[in-house]
Amino acid sequence: MKVKYFAWVRERIGKAEETVEPPPGVRTIEDLMAWLAKRGETYAYAFETPRVIRAAIDHTHVKSDAAIAGAREIAFFPPMTGG
């Protein structure tokens, strides 16, 4: 699945998107953040406070307990500051 990062999540990780293949035990957004956080120091820094990070699955806002099965594109970003 494709994963996208925005704003300081993107800056901390150092990339805007990538394709990942999480193992079957990674079922929810929360699981995915925990799994990504173990990919290295930059990821650990980006996901150090997972509760402040927002997520979207296929362009729709989701909560951290949302299942990721079937997702084509998952995005992680800080709270939005548009308008």
Place this chain on the structure above:
Amino acid sequence: MKVKYFAWVRERIGKAEETVEPPPGVRTIEDLMAWLAKRGETYAYAFETPRVIRAAIDHTHVKSDAAIAGAREIAFFPPMTGG
């Protein structure tokens, strides 16, 4: 004192303003409407339902029991429909 009329009050009376000298017994806006109503048919028609007519003394909205003593300009008009 000068009296001004607007909208259908003006149309019914047939003039936009005039100078009147009401007798001392005419103390309030209500008294003045009753006194004006007796000046002729057009006035009677304009003031036939005094409770719907609004008044201003010297450019300030007033209620019908407001005293007219000292007024330079009194206006009578229907409820406003601006904006």
Place this chain on the structure above:
Amino acid sequence: MTANVTIRIQQADFDIAQEISALTEGRTDVGAVVSFSGICRGSEGGETIAALTLEHYPGMAEAEIARHADTAMSRWPLTGVSIIHRVGRITPGENIVLVLTASQHRQAAFAAAEFLMDYLKANAPFWKREENAGGTSWVEARHHDDDAAARWTKP
């Protein structure tokens, strides 16, 4: 910085972009501008309107609007207010009234613009005469507008 206040009653149309520029040009403390334009519609309750003619009470209209602009500025932290009300004959599609409010933040600008419009509808001495199929008739005030104005004075 002081607040910009513009109040005009005129026959001519207005240019919204120009009026917004006048409130924002050369200052960087404005974060939000709300504009309300009231436009003459071509029908009312199913009946066709050919035109409106707006009459006002010169002197009092300006004073009433200025008083409401002052009230708005004392209630909300505004950087500017512009109110332009047209008079004379206005045909469907044409502008009738413009209210602009500028502030650092959006809530103040929205609230002040609504307040000013509610007061203009209920209290500013303007009267509309309507040209329709049956000739001309004076537009009747709506109780609804009095209620809208009254909500700003509730405790």
Place this chain on the structure above:
Amino acid sequence: MTANVTIRIQQADFDIAQEISALTEGRTDVGAVVSFSGICRGSEGGETIAALTLEHYPGMAEAEIARHADTAMSRWPLTGVSIIHRVGRITPGENIVLVLTASQHRQAAFAAAEFLMDYLKANAPFWKREENAGGTSWVEARHHDDDAAARWTKP
């Protein structure tokens, strides 16, 4: 008559007068147009801002805005909605966002414009980075904006 809906995310500035014309031209059923322009301020909490850079999530931002425009049109009798959000580097005094709502009556236009701005602030996937004396920093979301958005979903 159908409602006009315009949604654009762009680097270029917008022309409010032109956008209002697009909602009103050739129709006589519009009685009220409310516009909200959000403008980049030169300071925030006493600190000088040299510029903002706006980032967005392409695809999702358009979808979110369209969804909110649909919600607004189902809740209020609107004749048109336009939402233009700029991205890229924006300096103080420049426009950031435009929301326009058109309706027969003013209450619907005001309510829908406020609703759309509250949702854009809290839910549209845009992020602001600020250039200030200390370098650059991401603007923090305000709880206040979440509360403002939440008031539209209360029973």
